[in-house]
Every structure is written in structure tokens, then in C-alpha cells.
Amino acid sequence: MDATASQKPRQGFAGLWNISFGFFGIQIGFALQNANMSRVFQTLGSSIDDLPALWVAAPLTGLIVQPIIGHMSDRTWNRLGRRRPYFLTGAIFAALSLFLMPLSPAFGAPLLFAAAMLWMLDASLNVSMEPFRAFVGDMLRTDQHSAGYAVQTAFIGAGAVVGSIFPWFLQQLGVSNVAADGGLPDTVKWSFWGGAIALFAAVLWTIVTTREYSPEQMASFGGHTLEETGQPVRALAAKTYLSSSLWIAAGLGVIVLVQSLELQKEMLLLGALLGVYGLLSAIAISMAKQGKSTNMLSSIVGDFAGMPEVMKRLALVQFFSWSALFIMWINTTPVVTQYVFGSTDTASAAYNEGANWVNVLFTVYNGVAAVSALALLPILSRKVGQVMTHSICLTLGALGFLMFFFVRDAQSLLLAEIGIGIAWASILAMPYAILASNLPQAKLGIYMGLFNIFIVVPQLLVATVMGQIMLWLFPGEPIWTMLFAAGSWIVAALAMQRVKAAIPQENAHA
Known part of the structure; x- marks a missing residue:
């Protein structure tokens, strides 16, 4: 960084609050989705073995949307600013999806409509969420990154508490928690409608109360310009097509195996994604070789191939961290209703009582995350460093x-x-605080978007491969998924120890 560069103003608590308050609303949307969509799908007629395939919308939309939005937001500047136009657009469509989701039973193909609304909801939430990650790095000086992401994590936890507790709370107020076979209970309907209002209002708060730094101000703070960080695209032009060919071959290999071994059809998606990435990377390399260095595809592929070392090492940690989370979101409702409340009948009082208890459980872990982000993580990271803090928490x-x-x-x-x-709490704070302090500020949006790949790829694997594994080894016994989740977090905790060598000593502690 330029030694003569000026410092960003230090934000007080009100500034930290306003910067991240929109995430409170976004997380209400995610919490309603995570805690209730398996219930919605099962109620509309989905079998337990079909749940991973229906849930594939969430990671797939994130995989596509976040790098694109990250790339675009790095290059956007208009009356609303750099990141805020995306906050607003995503919030509008996410609120609309939440409003329409409970109306699924009224449509001719209710399960298909619900799945479509999940795709729209998750895509919209990703449009809003990705720029929020970069927004903290944009607005805060390096020595406030840990505090900024801790406050954001607290809002994520608080929003998830509100979203998760909605159905249970409404039931306590006397709202009906059961419905005719194939219908959604009123507790679920009103939770989604209330969540739509809360999501939009929270995002609008951040838009109204914050003012982004102009490109000229960002340059004065010592951030690299996009022109200065164009090396990844130039490096892409020097690559051969071998890696692209290998990706395409891997994708075709998966498709052939699915057909020849009669594996679950959801695994075809995995093969298609491998092949498509190989094809896109070949196109990106070709365009870079032709000197077309300013196109989105070459920029995204070049930045992905040229990730900083700290990001590469954190990628492995994220992979196993989010594998476990997606297992939890898909399977907690089936596990609790079947093994604790003793019912798989979605129309029974026992099943719906168990499903509501899942909302309570999700409320607790999100509440603990909100408190831990402010009370535990800062203290622990000061004592043992960000790396060891994350390993302990995992x-x-x-x-x-x-x-x-x-x-x-x-x-x-x-x-x-x-x-x-x-x-x-640690998953939501520590990796992002480390990244924000060690990545070029001008490309924070695209790198945060690319980092999301290592969140969504494991989720896609869970949604495609996990179903096949369970069908082979433990058919009808979702409890075993929790053992997979535990093992994933142990691996992530061990992988985190490799990250320390890639972090400059001055950034190793919060």
C-alpha cells in the first residue's frame, strides 16, 4: 500500500450497525428457507430421498450469481453507489419470492412452483448478500475488519433467530400449525409473509443510512485500481487448453458413470457443471489470447485461476465447513421428526411438532452465534489468533x-x-476478516464472489452425491448424515492450521 495514502475514517458503533443491518433482513430470508423448505417440500409430496435434488437450487444459484455480481459491483458506480444497487434489487425479488412461496398449493404443480420460488429466492438473496461481504471491506479500515464482520455476524445470527422462531412463535399465539393433507399450515404462511416485509425494510435501512466512498476516495485510501490488478487475465492468456480439456473429460466421465451404473439422476448435474466450467474456461483462455482482457468471463476465470495463496488455503476450510452446514439444513427436520418425535407422516401432529422444534433448535444456534460474534470471538482471536480461534470453534x-x-x-x-x-459464528466472521485484510481492495467484490464457490460446490456435492451414498449405505436412515457432518468439521478444523503461513504476521490477530 502507498505510504502516503490517507486512512478511511474510523467507524463508530452506529456506523458499524448501519453498514450491516441489511444483513439482518437477508438472514431472515435464509433462515425461513433453511428451517422450512424441507417441511414445505415434504408437505407438498416430496419423498425424503428427493429432498437433496430439490435443495440443489440454493448452491447452484449461488455458484452462478455471486461471481457475476462480485465482478459487476467492483465496476459499478451510480447514484446509489457501488454495492447498494445490488442490495436493493436482490431485496425486491427476495421479498416477492417469500410472499409467493406459501401460495404454492394453489397452483397446478405445487411442488414445481415451490422449487421455482426457492430458485428465485436464493438467487435474489445471493444478489443482495455478495456485495454486503465486500461492503464491509469497502467501508472499514483494516484494523476494523474483525469488528465489522463480527457485527455483521451478530446481525446474521439475530436475523436467523427471528426467521427460525417465526412458526413456533405464531403457534404460541394460537395460529394453526396443522393443515389438510397437502396444505401448508398458517404458521408457515404468515412466517413467510412477515419475513418478506422484514427483509425489505432492513435492507432499505442500510441503503438509506450509508454513503459509499467514491472511486476517487477509494483510490486515495491506497486501494489498487482495476487496471493495476489485471495480471490474472494476462496470465490466463499464457495458459494452454489442457486444464479445460481435463474438466470437460471429468464431466463426461461422471455422466457416463451415472448412466452405466444407474446412479441417481441428480448426479448428472455434477457432470454437467464440470463440463460447462471446462468449456467456459476454454472460451475465456481463447478470448484472453486474442487480447480481449476486459470481458467478464476472462476476468472471472483469470481471477479464479490466480487466487491469492491465503484464499486458496481458506478454500479447503470452506469446502468442509459448508458441506456440514448443508447436510444440517437438509436433514435436521427429517432426523428430529423421525428419531426424536417418532413420525414421518407430514400431516400428523407429531411431525409438525417436531418440525417446529427444529425451528427452535435453529433459533438457538443462531442466537448463540449472534452472542458469540460479539462476546467470544474477539476475545478468543486476541488471545490465540484468528486461525486457532476458527479451529477451536469448528x-x-x-x-x-x-x-x-x-x-x-x-x-x-x-x-x-x-x-x-x-x-x-466463526464461519461467518473469521474467514472474511482474514480475506478482507489480505486481498486487493479494488477486487474485493469478485474475490468474495469467487470465495463463495467453495461454499456452494460442497453443497452441490451434498445435494447430488450424498443422496446416492445414503441410498447405498443407509436407505431411510438420515441420522447417519450427522456423522458425516461431524467429520467434515473436524477436517475443516485441521485444514485451518495451514492458513496461518499465508497470513502476514501483522494480520494474524484480530
Whole structure:
């Protein structure tokens, strides 16, 4: 960084609050989705084996949307600013999706309509969410990154608490929690409608109360310009087509295996994604060789191929961290209703009581995350560093998943959620604080978007491969997924120890 560069103004608590308050609303949307979509799909007629395929919308939309939005937001500047236009657009469509989702049973193909609304909801949430990650880095000086992402994590936890507790809270107020076979209970309907209003209002708050730094101001703070960070595209022009060919071959190989071994058809998506990436990378290399260095595709592929070392090492941690989270979001409702409340009948009172208890469990882990982000993570990271803090938190979360595997008492599972909540807080804060302090500021949007690949790829693998594994080894026994989740977080905790060598000493502590 230029030694003569000026410093960004230090933000007080009100500034930190306003910068991240919109994430409170976004997370209400994610929480309603995570805690209720398996319930919605099962109620509309989906079998338990079909749930991963229906949930594939969430990671797939993130995989496509976030790098594109990151690339675009780095290059946007209009009356609303750099990131805020995307906050607003995503919030509008996410609120619309939440409003329409409970109306699914009224359509001729209710399960198909619900799946379509999930795609629209998740894509819209990603449009809003990705720029929020970069927004913290844009608005805060380096020594406030940990505090900024901690406040954002607290809002994520608080928003998830509100979103998760909606159905249970409405039931306590006397709203009906059961419906005729194939219909959604009023608790679910009103939760989605209330969530739509809250999401839009929270994002609008951040838009109204914040003012982004202009490109000229960002340059004065010592950030690299986009022209100065064009090396990845130039490096792309020097590459051969070998890696692209290997990706395409891998994709075709998966498709052939699915057909020859009669594997689940959802795995065709995995093969298609591998092949498509290989094709797109070949096109990007060709365009770079022709000197077309300013196109979006070459920029995204070039930045992906030329990721900084710290990002590469964190990628492995993210892969295993989010594998476990997606397993949890898909399978907690089937596990709790089947093993703790003893019912798989979606029209029964026992099933719906168990499904509401899942909302309570999700509320607890998100509440713990909100508190941990402000009270535990800053203290722990000052004492042992960001790397060790993240490893410790992931290990505590793994112990929580092990409790789901062994415990059959609903109340005791609240203890499991404490460990999971601490890990969730760290997953949302530590990797992003490390990245924001060690990446070029001018390309923070695209790098945050690309980092999301290592969140969504494991989710796609869970949605495609996990279903086949469970069908082979443990048909009709979703409890075993919790053991997979525990193992994933243990691996992530160990992989985190490789990150420290890639972080400059001055940024190693919060």
C-alpha cells in the first residue's frame, strides 16, 4: 500500500450497525428457507430421498450469481453507489419470492412452483448478500475488519433467530400449525409473509443510512485500481487448453458413470457443471489470447485461476465447513421428526411438532452465534489468533453434530446447538476478516464472489452425491448424515492450521 495514502475514517458503533443491518433482513430470508423448505417440500409430496435434488437450487444459484455480481459491483458506480444497487434489487425479488412461496398449493404443480420460488429466492438473496461481504471491506479500515464482520455476524445470527422462531412463535399465539393433507399450515404462511416485509425494510435501512466512498476516495485510501490488478487475465492468456480439456473429460466421465451404473439422476448435474466450467474456461483462455482482457468471463476465470495463496488455503476450510452446514439444513427436520418425535407422516401432529422444534433448535444456534460474534470471538482471536480461534470453534461444532447422532431427547439437543452456534459464528466472521485484510481492495467484490464457490460446490456435492451414498449405505436412515457432518468439521478444523503461513504476521490477530 502507498505510504502516503490517507486512512478511511474510523467507524463508530452506529456506523458499524448501519453498514450491516441489511444483513439482518437477508438472514431472515435464509433462515425461513433453511428451517422450512424441507417441511414445505415434504408437505407438498416430496419423498425424503428427493429432498437433496430439490435443495440443489440454493448452491447452484449461488455458484452462478455471486461471481457475476462480485465482478459487476467492483465496476459499478451510480447514484446509489457501488454495492447498494445490488442490495436493493436482490431485496425486491427476495421479498416477492417469500410472499409467493406459501401460495404454492394453489397452483397446478405445487411442488414445481415451490422449487421455482426457492430458485428465485436464493438467487435474489445471493444478489443482495455478495456485495454486503465486500461492503464491509469497502467501508472499514483494516484494523476494523474483525469488528465489522463480527457485527455483521451478530446481525446474521439475530436475523436467523427471528426467521427460525417465526412458526413456533405464531403457534404460541394460537395460529394453526396443522393443515389438510397437502396444505401448508398458517404458521408457515404468515412466517413467510412477515419475513418478506422484514427483509425489505432492513435492507432499505442500510441503503438509506450509508454513503459509499467514491472511486476517487477509494483510490486515495491506497486501494489498487482495476487496471493495476489485471495480471490474472494476462496470465490466463499464457495458459494452454489442457486444464479445460481435463474438466470437460471429468464431466463426461461422471455422466457416463451415472448412466452405466444407474446412479441417481441428480448426479448428472455434477457432470454437467464440470463440463460447462471446462468449456467456459476454454472460451475465456481463447478470448484472453486474442487480447480481449476486459470481458467478464476472462476476468472471472483469470481471477479464479490466480487466487491469492491465503484464499486458496481458506478454500479447503470452506469446502468442509459448508458441506456440514448443508447436510444440517437438509436433514435436521427429517432426523428430529423421525428419531426424536417418532413420525414421518407430514400431516400428523407429531411431525409438525417436531418440525417446529427444529425451528427452535435453529433459533438457538443462531442466537448463540449472534452472542458469540460479539462476546467470544474477539476475545478468543486476541488471545490465540484468528486461525486457532476458527479451529477451536469448528471442533466445538463437530461435537454438537455428534450429539445429534447419539441423543434422542429434544431438550438435550439444545446443548448440541450451542457448539454448532459457536462454529457458525466463526464461519461467518473469521474467514472474511482474514480475506478482507489480505486481498486487493479494488477486487474485493469478485474475490468474495469467487470465495463463495467453495461454499456452494460442497453443497452441490451434498445435494447430488450424498443422496446416492445414503441410498447405498443407509436407505431411510438420515441420522447417519450427522456423522458425516461431524467429520467434515473436524477436517475443516485441521485444514485451518495451514492458513496461518499465508497470513502476514501483522494480520494474524484480530
